[in-house]
Amino acid sequence: MNEAVENGAPVPAFAVVQESAFDVAAREALLDRAMGPKRKRKSSEKIRRARLPAEGLAFVAKDAEGRLIGTVRLWDVRLGEDGPAALLLGPLAVDTVLKGQGVGAALMRQAIAEAARLEHRAILLVGDAPYYARFGFSAAKTGKLAMPGPYERERFLALELVAGALDDMRGTLLPAGRKASTRRAARSLAA
Ligand SMILES: CC(C)(COP(=O)(O)OP(=O)(O)OC[C@H]1O[C@@H](n2cnc3c(N)ncnc32)[C@H](O)[C@@H]1OP(=O)(O)O)[C@@H](O)C(=O)NCCC(=O)NCCS
Numbered sequence: 001m002n003e004a005v006e007n008g009a010p011v012p013a014f015a016v017v018q019e020s021a022f023d024v025a026a027r028e029a030l031l032d033r034a035m036g037p038k039r040k041r042k043s044s045e046k047i048r049r050a051r052l053p054a055e056g057l058a059f060v061a062k063d064a065e066g067r068l069i070g071t072v073r074l075w076d077v078r079l080g081e082d083g084p085a086a087l088l089l090g091p092l093a094v095d096t097v098l099k100g101q102g103v104g105a106a107l108m109r110q111a112i113a114e115a116a117r118l119e120h121r122a123i124l125l126v127g128d129a130p131y132y133a134r135f136g137f138s139a140a141k142t143g144k145l146a147m148p149g150p151y152e153r154e155r156f157l158a159l160e161l162v163a164g165a166l167d168d169m170r171g172t173l174l175p176a177g178r179k180a181s182t183r184r185a186a187r188s189l190a191a
Helices: 021-035 037-041 043-048 103-117 129-135 182-188
Strands: 002-006 009-018 058-063 068-079 085-089 122-126 156-160 171-175
Touching: 009 068, 009 103, 021 037, 021 068, 037 043, 043 068, 043 085, 043 171, 058 103, 068 103, 103 122, 103 129, 129 156
Parallel strands: 085 122
Antiparallel strands: 002 009, 009 058, 058 068, 068 085, 068 171, 122 156
């Protein structure tokens, strides 16, 4: 459990744990609240559709009562047709009422640490650079890479887990994750 006291006032305790099948409904409800109905139209969705997240890389944050208050998942991708493997991160979302209390940062740190432990080489995402820069993400190495669909180039960011992993990389990100069965896909569809 992450516990903290800020200016003498306790802030909610929470823990980051692996997502389980029991979390899917609450995760989808949280994503709907946090990101709205258009969330499933994003380019990232082309990579996530009908796939399972990368093995061991789906996390939720839960409060002291076990309520789901945050989510992040990572997805296996390939950098171009015959390119190397990497991960795509997203969506990251935190319950609106608990924003600014470090839940997003805890999810990001856990996701990055576990991806590194599992010997992945790089993580890419589409998101706000001012937020993700604090975790080491930048657009410095995504210039010759592309998402499969419309996106804002300055929001296409990457973090190398192995120095130089993205040097000279070019091509469009392609889904490389384990395929979900239709029923499982319907349950775990991301956005
Ligand atoms: C973005 C999000 C995940 C951050 O989660 P969080 O738990 O509130 O974040 P943390 O508590 O770890 O960090 C808070 C800090 O990030 C900053 N921050 C939050 N969102 C930001 C953004 N989009 N751009 C820049 N900074 C941002 C806050 O101002 C705060 O700054 P401070 O530490 O200097 O006070 C959460 O706000 C959210 O779910 N947003 C809606 C979904 C979304 O947009 N997800 C994708 C993000 S691109």
